[in-house]
Amino acid sequence: MLEKALTGSKRYYGWMAALLAVISVGFVCYLWQFRFGLGITGMSRDVSWGFYIAQFTFLVGVAASAVMVVLPYYLHDYKAFGRITILGEFLAVASVTMCILFIFVDLGQPIRVMNVLLHPTPNSILFWDMIVLNGYLLLNIVISWKVLEAERNNVAPPKWLKPFIYISIPWAVSIHTVTAYLYCGLPGRGFWLTAILAPRFLSSAFAAGPALLILLCMIVRKFTKFDPGKEQIQSLAKVVAYAITVNVFFFLCEVFVVFYSKIPDHMDHLIYLFVGLHGHGVLVPWMWASMILMVVSIILLVNPVTRKNETVLVAACITVFVSTWIDKGLGMISGGFVPNPLHHVNEYVPTVPEILISIAVWAIGFLVLTVLYKIGVTVKEEIAGLA
Amino acid sequence: MKSSRRKFLKIAGVSALGLGAKPVLDVLAASGEHEETSKPEIMKGKDALIAKRWAMVVDTRKIESEEDLKPMIEACHKIHNVPEFENKNHEIKWIWLEEFKHEFPTQEHEFVDERVKHLPFLTLCNHCQNPACVRVCPTKATFKREDGIVLMDFHRCIGCRFCMAACPYGSRSFNFRDPRPFIKETNPEFPTRTKGVVEKCNFCAERLAVGRMPACVEASNGVLTFGDLDDPESEVRKLLKANYAIRRKPALGAGPSVFYII
Amino acid sequence: MPNKKKIYDKGAVLVGLCIFVIVITFPFWFNFGNAAPAPEPKISDKAKAAKECVMPKEYMKMEHMQLLNEWRDTVVRDAKRIFVSSSGKEFNMSLTNTCLDCHVEKAEFCDKCHNYASVTPYCWECHIDPKETK
Numbered sequence: 067m068l069e070k071a072l073t074g075s076k077r078y079y080g081w082m083a084a085l086l087a088v089i090s091v092g093f094v095c096y097l098w099q100f101r102f103g104l105g106i107t108g109m110s111r112d113v114s115w116g117f118y119i120a121q122f123t124f125l126v127g128v129a130a131s132a133v134m135v136v137l138p139y140y141l142h143d144y145k146a147f148g149r150i151t152i153l154g155e156f157l158a159v160a161s162v163t164m165c166i167l168f169i170f171v172d173l174g175q176p177i178r179v180m181n182v183l184l185h186p187t188p189n190s191i192l193f194w195d196m197i198v199l200n201g202y203l204l205l206n207i208v209i210s211w212k213v214l215e216a217e218r219n220n221v222a223p224p225k226w227l228k229p230f231i232y233i234s235i236p237w238a239v240s241i242h243t244v245t246a247y248l249y250c251g252l253p254g255r256g257f258w259l260t261a262i263l264a265p266r267f268l269s270s271a272f273a274a275g276p277a278l279l280i281l282l283c284m285i286v287r288k289f290t291k292f293d294p295g296k297e298q299i300q301s302l303a304k305v306v307a308y309a310i311t312v313n314v315f316f317f318l319c320e321v322f323v324v325f326y327s328k329i330p331d332h333m334d335h336l337i338y339l340f341v342g343l344h345g346h347g348v349l350v351p352w353m354w355a356s357m358i359l360m361v362v363s364i365i366l367l368v369n370p371v372t373r374k375n376e377t378v379l380v381a382a383c384i385t386v387f388v389s390t391w392i393d394k395g396l397g398m399i400s401g402g403f404v405p406n407p408l409h410h411v412n413e414y415v416p417t418v419p420e421i422l423i424s425i426a427v428w429a430i431g432f433l434v435l436t437v438l439y440k441i442g443v444t445v446k447e448e449i450a451g452l453a
Numbered sequence: 454m455k456s457s458r459r460k461f462l463k464i465a466g467v468s469a470l471g472l473g474a475k476p477v478l479d480v481l482a483a484s485g486e487h488e489e490t491s492k493p494e495i496m497k498g499k500d501a502l503i504a505k506r507w508a509m510v511v512d513t514r515k516i517e518s519e520e521d522l523k524p525m526i527e528a529c530h531k532i533h534n535v536p537e538f539e540n541k542n543h544e545i546k547w548i549w550l551e552e553f554k555h556e557f558p559t560q561e562h563e564f565v566d567e568r569v570k571h572l573p574f575l576t577l578c579n580h581c582q583n584p585a586c587v588r589v590c591p592t593k594a595t596f597k598r599e600d601g602i603v604l605m606d607f608h609r610c611i612g613c614r615f616c617m618a619a620c621p622y623g624s625r626s627f628n629f630r631d632p633r634p635f636i637k638e639t640n641p642e643f644p645t646r647t648k649g650v651v652e653k654c655n656f657c658a659e660r661l662a663v664g665r666m667p668a669c670v671e672a673s674n675g676v677l678t679f680g681d682l683d684d685p686e687s688e689v690r691k692l693l694k695a696n697y698a699i700r701r702k703p704a705l706g707a708g709p710s711v712f713y714i715i
Numbered sequence: 716m717p718n719k720k721k722i723y724d725k726g727a728v729l730v731g732l733c734i735f736v737i738v739i740t741f742p743f744w745f746n747f748g749n750a751a752p753a754p755e756p757k758i759s760d761k762a763k764a765a766k767e768c769v770m771p772k773e774y775m776k777m778e779h780m781q782l783l784n785e786w787r788d789t790v791v792r793d794a795k796r797i798f799v800s801s802s803g804k805e806f807n808m809s810l811t812n813t814c815l816d817c818h819v820e821k822a823e824f825c826d827k828c829h830n831y832a833s834v835t836p837y838c839w840e841c842h843i844d845p846k847e848t849k
Contacts, residue, residue, distance in 0.1 A: 103648035104612070105629035110542035114617040114627060174612015174627065174649025181592040181611050192591040192615055253585050253705045254621020331559070407623045408555040408576075412541075493770065494799040495789050495808075501796075598794060606791045607841060631840075639843060642812055647840035662796050 067215065070444040071437040077289070078440065085433045092426020095419040096171060104174055106419050113403040113414035115172070117424050120399040122168035124274070124391055125431070126245045127267060129161035129202065131275020133238035134305050140231050146301060150294045152217075152446075153286070154279055155210035156438035158238075161275075162203040164431035171423055191247045198241045205234045210438075218445045242267045249402065257335035257402040260323070266316045267394075272309035274390040276302045277383040284380060286439065292446045303379055307367035310386050314360050338411070339401045346411045349401065352392050359389035500664030505683030506582075506601035507656055508710040509667075510692045511575050515676045519573045522550060525669035525677065529654070532668050534645045536635035545626040547654040548577040548669055556713075559702060569715060575669075575677075578603060578624040578654040579701060582708030586616035586625065595651070601682075601710060602656045612649040621705050625653045682710065754831050757823035765817055769800050780836070783810065810842045821846065 099106050109116040135154035138144035170176060187193050209231055216223040246264035249255070280302050283294035324332045337343050339353045366372045366382040373379060400414040416424075497503075516522060529535070529548045536545055554561040556574040580603045586595050587603060594609035595616050617625045631648045639645065643659065646652050657667035665671070670679045680687035689712075692698075698712040722728060762768075768775050770782060786808040789795045798806045807813050818824040821844045829836065 103628065103630040105540075105543055105648075107629075108542070109629070111544050111617075111626055112623070114614040169613075172613070174614070174651075175610060175647075178592075178609070178611045181594070181609055185592045185609065187591050187593050190589050190591040190615070192589065192613060196591075248615075249618075252589070252619045252621075253707060254702070255618065403618075407621050408551060409558045410555060491801050491803070493801050495795050496797050496799065497795050498797050498807075501794075596792065600794075604791065608787055608791070641843045641845040644811070644841040644843065647837065658794065662794060 067211075067218065067441050067445060070441045074440060078436075082433065082436065085429045085436070088429040089426045089433065092423045092429065095422045096426070098419060099171070099423065100176070104172075106417060108415050108417045108420060110412060110414065112406040112410065112412040113400055115399050115403065116414055117395075117416040117420055118168045118172040120395045121424055121427070122165050122172070123245060123267075123398060124395040125161045125164045125168065126199070126242050127271025127390075127394065128275045128278060129158045129165060130238045130242040130268070130271045131279070132158035132206065133235055134272055134276050134302070135279070136231070136238070137235050138301075141235065144301075146295065146297045150279070150283065150298050150302075152210055152214055152442045153282060153294065153439070155206045155213075156435065156442055157275070157279055157282065158206045159203060159210065159438060160431045160435035162199055162206070162241075163434050164427055165199055166203070167427045167430060168424075171427065191244060191251065195241075195244050195248060198237065198244050202234070202237055202241050205230055205237060209234060210442075214442060214445055217449060220449075239268065242271050254407045255402050256329070256331035259332070260320060262316055262319060266313065266320070269309050269313035269316055270390045270394060273306050273313055273386050274394075276305045276309070277386040277390075280306065280383045281380065281387070282435075282439070284376070286443055290443045290447065292443045292450070299376070299379070300374065303367060303373050303383075306383065306386055307364070307373065310360060310390075311364050311368065313390070314357075314364065334405050334409070335401050338404050339397050343405060344411045346404070346413050348413055348415060349397055353397050356389045356392035356397070359385045360393075363389065498662055498664070502661045502664055502666075504600050504681035504687075506681060506710065507580065507661075508601070508680065508682035508689050508712065509577075509656075509670070510678045510689050510698060510712045510714060512676055512678070512692070512696075512714045513569075513572060513574065514714060515674075516572060519550060521674070521676065522573055522575055524672045525575065526550070528668040528672040531638065532640050533643055533655075534632075534636050534640055536632035536645075537637065538635055543629040545628065545632065545652065547626075547652070548575060550574065551576045557699070557701060559704065560699070574713065576622075576624075577669075577711065578656075579622055579707065579709030579711045580654075580656055581710065583706060585619040585621065585707060589615045589619040591615065598658075602658055604655055604658060605650075605652055607644070607646055607650050607652065610650040612651065614651060616651055621702055621707060622709075625651050627651050751831070754827045756825075756828055757820060759817070759819045759824065761819060762817045762824075767800070767802060767804065768817075769798055769806050769813075783838070786810075810838060811845065815844060819846070 095106075107116060107118075132154040135147045135151050139147040139151050170179065173179060182193060182196055209227060212227050213223050243264045246267040249258035250260060250263035252258060280299055283299055283302075287293050321336065324336055334343060338347065339349050341347065342350050363382050363385040366378055366385070372382070404413060405411045526548050530537075530546075533547060535547055538544055550573040553565060553569050553572060553574060556576060580601055582601070584595075584597055584603045587597050590596070591613060592609050592611055594606045594611070595603065596606070597603050612627070614627055617627060628646050628648045628650055633639075633645050636645060657665070657669075660667060666679055667677075670677045678688050678692055680689035682689060684690060692714065693712060696714045698714045700709045700712055702709075770778075775782070786798070790808050796808050798808045800806065815821060821839075
């Protein structure tokens with residue numbers, strides 16, 4: 067089926083060429099980083115994780131959200147989602163690919179990455195993260211490919227695939243749980259030291275991922291002859307609506323605990339993010355924008371009138387995606403590092419090469435996604451006799 | 454030549470299989486070429502200082518100003534080839550000074566007496582009993598030795614900086630770039646670091662191994678006392694018995710091995 | 716669906732394949748028979764005077780890297796820093812302070828062969844050649 071990715075319209079080739087151009091710019095920046103060290107980024111002794119790890123965290127969520135189409139279809143026999151499971155799984159493949167790349171570009175000694183396998187250390191959560199991420203990638207590649215192939219040949223998917231599909235459901239939850247455990251088990255970081263971090267990660271993931279999937283469905287409908295379906299999009303929209311609501315609820319739980327208990331180690335980070343601390347507050351406008359956008363999206367998505375209007379739905383999904391991205395991709399990581407454990411305030415701002423490398427990784431993800439969607443959609447068009 | 458090539462292949466094969474885990478010495482001994490001599494041995498130096506749990510006591514009563522502490526920092530940073538960067542983001546430090554409110558943020562209050570308020574506190578790795586950095590390291594590049602010292606294996610560090618996020622004392626630094634051009638005076642006896650690895654205070658493991666006290670202790674004029682926390686007769690234990698000492702962030706349960714007599 | 720097995724543009728494919736094979740094997744046939752003679756590391760006077768190394772010469776020639784790998788682990792991780800050779804002589808297990816103390820000419824002793832074999836061990840990114848710092 068891979069050959070389907072090799073032929074396409076001028077627009078398809080143009081899009082791929084544009085992605086490759088973005089990737090090459092980032093690649094050159096990465097070579098620079100490889101030679102010079104991570105000093106070309108905005109990270110510091112105090113904020114030792116930055117944009118890369120934040121993107122990784124956000125994208126693990128997008129990857130995990132494939133479960134929101136897989137679960138209703140396979141566990142609850144919600145037939146409508148059969149049309150789009152492949153789109154969800156392919157999105158997961160592309161997202162996990164980006165996650166792994168973001169971890170890689172963040173390493174100070176990338177050539178030693180295999181040390182993680184040479185000296186396996188089960189007490190390190192990063193070790194488990196490696197296992198769940200790679201496992202999830204593999205599961206999704208095998209499942210999506212086999213299912214698509216069966217669909218193309220007009221036969222039922224092989225029987226041996228079923229257990230893997232069922233495993234992939236809790237596995238999706240595990241990738242984001244383990245990712246949250248990277249942070250929430252650290253003793254000196256009050257911002258992350260909360261049992262609700264994993265649930266918060268999952269709720270924002272199940273909002274951001276399906277929101278992106280809705281947008282992708284709309285794009286597929288606009289540019290190809292395959293229609294993912296109105297019902298499918300509406301069902302996804304309900305998932306987004308309640309996930310984003312739960313996400314805001316979880317955040318408010320956090321706010322209550324932190325500010326009612328008044329423990330400074332926990333308050334300082336939220337104060338830094340939303341008000342600014344000792345005159346430092348680059349993220350303040352971003353965090354408020356994120357909160358306001360989340361509330362707006364709840365209003366637009368919970369209300370059936372606005373949700374059913376597809377133009378409004380697109381706007382709402384963009385709103386959800388942007389607001390959760392700010393929350394996790396900007397605030398979640400540097401917010402935990404400021405103030406530092408000695409209560410000094412040193413802020414973090416990414417540098418241009420750092421951003422270019424990040425954009426390139428995103429572009430690689432979209433390249434993978436485009437290739438996979440091209441294959442998936444072409445096969446679907448063939449089946450429907452449209453091609 | 455031929456036989457040596459065969460041996461090389463054999464050893465290469467063994468190391469590839471065990472990824473170097475199987476000591477090469479065994480292979481050599483097994484090949485039976487040196488029957489006439491004894492097997493090489495590896496051991497601790499005879500003068501090495503040994504303890505169950507190394508600890509340090511800082512007697513802040515003996516400190517009047519920064520000038521009393523600077524020689525200790527200089528001694529440490531000089532022998533360990535710690536670079537000096539102008540860019541504060543890239544800063545590397547093994548031992549440095551902090552005010553009380555930063556050193557003991559949970560113990561700070563507005564009525565702290567004037568002496569303590571303005572006193573510089575020596576800050577370094579606490580060589581914790583339950584080190585979070587060791588717990589999170591995915592390659593065991595940072596590990597706790599039998600004598601309680603938390604050490605870095607610079608050869609193994611992949612630079613993921615998980616340990617920096619985990620350390621509740623901000624004791625760790627990362628080589629954001631090649632440190633060599635920024636080392637004023639290089640001490641050839643101790644390695645520098647390469648870009649991309651994490652580093653921190655090592656309680657002068659390399660000096661203890663040859664029977665010497667840590668460099669900062671030697672330069673401290675009695676401000677610092679170093680010894681075995683497990684030995685009731687040690688100097689550190691005597692000091693702790695006779696004086697009230699505090700540790701940083703005790704509520705976290707990390708169990709620091711650095712004590713401060715206020 | 717076409718089910719006739721046939722290679723399209725057979726001629727072009729074959730020419731392309733040939734060019735590919737030639738290009739990919741270029742380093743092999745270009746250098747064939749031109750191998751440069753292996754250099755002999757220069758043994759410093761101090762090393763000559765010492766007469767013995769930590770291990771027999773033949774062993775050191777081929778397996779010094781494994782030995783150094785093991786040294787670095789035992790020194791850093793097991794806190795054992797003394798190596799007693801089979802003749803009973805004690806050595807401090809240190810690349811800079813022991814190996815280079817005897818083999819004083821790193822360029823003549825180490826680099827020469829490493830360059831020939833096209834290996835760049837990263838030991839020297841951290842461990843210091845005392846000559847360079849003077």
